[in-house]
Amino acid sequence: MHVRLFKPSVGREELEAIAEVFDRAWLGLGPKVREFEEAWARYVDSPAALGLNSATAALHMAVTALRLPPGSKVLVPSMTFVASALCALYNGLDVVFVDCDRDTLQMDLDDLERRITPETRAVVAVHFGGYPVDMPRLLEIARRHDLKVIEDCAHCAGGSIGGRKLGTWGDLGCFSFEEKKCMTTGDGGMLVANDPDLVERVRANRWLGIDKDTWKRQAGYTAEGPDDARHWHYEVAEVGYKYNMNDLAAAIGLVQLKKLDAMNARRTAIIARYLDGLRDSGLVRPLMPYRTDGEHAYWIFGVRVPAAVRDDVIRMLKRSDVATSVHYLPLTLHPLFKAHAGATPVAESVWEEMITLPLFPDMTDEQVDYVVDALRRAEAAVAPQVS
Ligand SMILES: Cc1ncc(COP(=O)(O)O)c(C=O)c1O
Structure with missing residues (x-):
């Protein structure tokens, strides 16, 4: 899929x-x-x-x-x-x-x-x-x-x-x-x-x-x-x-x-399903403390994994045909802002743990479960490297 x-x-x-x-x-x-x-x-x-x-x-x-x-x-x-x-x-x-x-x-x-x-x-x-x-x-x-x-x-x-x-x-x-x-x-x-x-x-x-x-x-x-x-x-x-x-x-x-409120509600429901699927994960944590009461409108859903295995997990998701990204490489690490490199140490380290996962209102529950399964398989594969 x-x-x-x-x-x-x-x-x-x-x-x-x-x-x-x-x-x-x-x-x-x-x-x-x-x-x-x-x-x-x-x-x-x-x-x-x-x-x-x-x-x-x-x-x-x-x-x-x-x-x-x-x-x-x-x-x-x-x-x-x-x-x-x-x-x-x-x-x-x-x-x-x-x-x-x-x-x-x-x-x-x-x-x-x-x-x-x-x-x-x-x-x-x-x-x-x-x-x-x-x-x-x-x-x-x-x-x-x-x-x-x-x-x-x-x-x-x-x-x-x-x-x-x-x-x-x-x-x-x-x-x-x-x-x-x-x-x-x-x-x-x-x-x-x-x-x-x-x-x-x-x-x-x-x-x-x-x-x-x-x-x-x-x-x-x-x-x-x-x-x-x-x-x-x-x-x-x-x-x-x-x-x-x-x-x-x-x-x-x-x-x-x-349609905006309904689309945002669907995004939140998808995030709730992701969180549920990842609840007992040891290595994979939600990107941020998502709230699912409908007050927030989230554009992305992401997770954090140990930096040492982040790219391995991305590669494994790619092999399962799951698109990913990283939001963001901090601005201080771009050539345009190289004079500011080192100014924001938390951002400049935490981005290495981040993976953005699929999220869009028409995403089906089956697709969410497929991504969760792919992620859990990747987690199991990389676990020995970080234990
Ligand atoms: C945080 C943030 N600000 C501004 C923009 C610019 O938006 P636009 O593509 O509509 O110019 C983006 C686009 O992704 C963004 O992520």
């Missing part, structure tokens, strides 16, 4: 939504993007949402919206995807890496506090894997040190703490709808903010700095009538990017949003 690692859960409803966009023949930034933004803002209970073509763009725009002074430092965990740190570099700011907690793998908030200096102005809180950063504590630290908080919610769309959706705890929240994530638009992202002015500051930046997008211009064309020869007019006041979401993506997103 082949079991792939990730698989978007899309079908007839998404196709029908795309067909509707085709019928209207307005495929770019248009009314569907607005509709999806409003639906997303309602879903997470945020006063403002901006549709973008990726979370990478959302993170870039989130840092831009804060208008931090040159020389500012941004705290970023090293246990994350590179986009979480690039947003600071895109804005010409410095990254300071924060280590992770050995148990939860989330940013170690004691380490974070130790790294704060007068130049530190912001923190990118990544809810790695879907397990939330302790936001009440982080906000208390941020308040004391006057830091802005950006939540990187690429892994946790739909997750919450105490009923309050992730992405709405900090100043700004960034979501990913890339094809493998909790929900997808093919590629896509959403920026939300508790202060709508922060979103308005970057609205033009998502469309090359143009103050009036083509959808608004064509609306003016029909509304303002035959006497207006300047319906085409727009101005560029700042450097912008081609970061907008389009109506095709938004149409898919509106359907996926309706």
Whole structure:
């Protein structure tokens, strides 16, 4: 049996939504993007949402919206995807890496506090894997040190703490709808903010700095009538990017949003089945302390095995046709950040124990059991090496 690692859960409803966009023949930034933004803002209970073509763009725009002074430092965990740190570099700011907690793998908030200096102005809180950063504590630290908080919610769309959706705890929240994530638009992202002015500051930046997008211009064309020869007019006041979401993506997103809670519930049920199957394992431990009460939305399920046998286990799973990955090689070990190597010792050792296993809403119980069996066989085979 082949079991792939990730698989978007899309079908007839998404196709029908795309067909509707085709019928209207307005495929770019248009009314569907607005509709999806409003639906997303309602879903997470945020006063403002901006549709973008990726979370990478959302993170870039989130840092831009804060208008931090040159020389500012941004705290970023090293246990994350590179986009979480690039947003600071895109804005010409410095990254300071924060280590992770050995148990939860989330940013170690004691380490974070130790790294704060007068130049530190912001923190990118990544809810790695879907397990939330302790936001009440982080906000208390941020308040004391006057830091802005950006939540990187690429892994946790739909997750919450105490009923309050992730992405709405900090100043700004960034979501990913890339094809493998909790929900997808093919590629896509959403920026939300508790202060709508922060979103308005970057609205033009998502469309090359143009103050009036083509959808608004064509609306003016029909509304303002035959006497207006300047319906085409727009101005560029700042450097912008081609970061907008389009109506095709938004149409898919509106359907996926309706399914999001059910897809997250299925992910949680799969994780519960994995945990059950691995309960009495000696060598294989869950990647993090997963909760199965539905409060969290987990993008990945992973395990930890002793570092000495991790690659052997991956090879054996490969032979059983089970796809795996490792999330992540810490950023401090990438050539781009080589000056920071050694800065986050926990992340720089624990990644060697980590294996990401298949998880997607349409995964069957039989597939989960197959992966568990393959893993248990691999465990039995490597056990003599670590005893
Ligand atoms: C933690 C994290 N942040 C940001 C991103 C960027 O998301 P996107 O692919 O939508 O740009 C990813 C993508 O995997 C991610 O894992």
